[in-house]
Amino acid sequence: MPHADSALIPKGLQTKAEFWQTAYSQLQGLLHDQRNWVSNLSNSASLIYNALGDSPLHDPKTTNWVGFYIRSSLFPVPRLSPSTVPTDDVQNHDEMLLLGPFCGRPACQSINISPGKRRGVCADAFIKKQSVLVPDVEAYPGHIACDGETKSEIVVPLILLLDDGQSRVVGVFDLDNTALSGFDEEDQRGLEKIANLVVNSSDW
Numbered sequence: 001m002p003h004a005d006s007a008l009i010p011k012g013l014q015t016k017a018e019f020w021q022t023a024y025s026q027l028q029g030l031l032h033d034q035r036n037w038v039s040n041l042s043n044s045a046s047l048i049y050n051a052l053g054d055s056p057l058h059d060p061k062t063t064n065w066v067g068f069y070i071r072s073s074l075f076p077v078p079r080l081s082p083s084t085v086p087t088d089d090v091q092n093h094d095e096m097l098l099l100g101p102f103c104g105r106p107a108c109q110s111i112n113i114s115p116g117k118r119r120g121v122c123a124d125a126f127i128k129k130q131s132v133l134v135p136d137v138e139a140y141p142g143h144i145a146c147d148g149e150t151k152s153e154i155v156v157p158l159i160l161l162l163d164d165g166q167s168r169v170v171g172v173f174d175l176d177n178t179a180l181s182g183f184d185e186e187d188q189r190g191l192e193k194i195a196n197l198v199v200n201s202s203d204w
Helices: 003-007 016-031 037-054 120-128 185-200
Strands: 063-071 096-104 110-112 132-134 152-161 167-177
Touching: 016 037, 016 185, 037 063, 037 096, 037 167, 037 185, 063 120, 096 120, 096 167, 110 120, 120 132, 120 152, 120 167, 152 185, 167 185
Parallel strands: none
Antiparallel strands: 063 096, 063 167, 096 110, 132 152, 152 167
């Protein structure tokens, strides 16, 4: 089957639970035998973006952004020759969330997760280690507007379970919608399963 067919939604789905189970199964096959997180997040964003665009159970064409923000420490370190490294660089580079693979319009490049600084939906989901469902972004304190057309949003943390039983948030899965209440609790449950699949299918 061509990889592009992975996002095709079959006719006759009756519930959102069926939709998300279909998307989960399709993504499971797409991520098989690939452990690179950049590749996996790229295909995951594309599959979910296109699946929602074809979904008979969601408002057509209202999901305007699907993508990931990943903690900056997981990105490759730039390789600079000794002659190009500034000798007087004493700035404090706090960790933040950096823009990862996505589908949609250009987005915010970075999101501050430092205590006491402007937060927003993505930072709150990251810090609290729990999903944040926002029916109206204008009513959400500290919301960061990357696209003025976005009216609602859902952000799901990407939680990696470690061998010692501890957990670490490696980033967040972010979806925007141009309609108020564009996502609901059924979408949240489906996306949390998708996020868990993505995390466990990738090496971090």
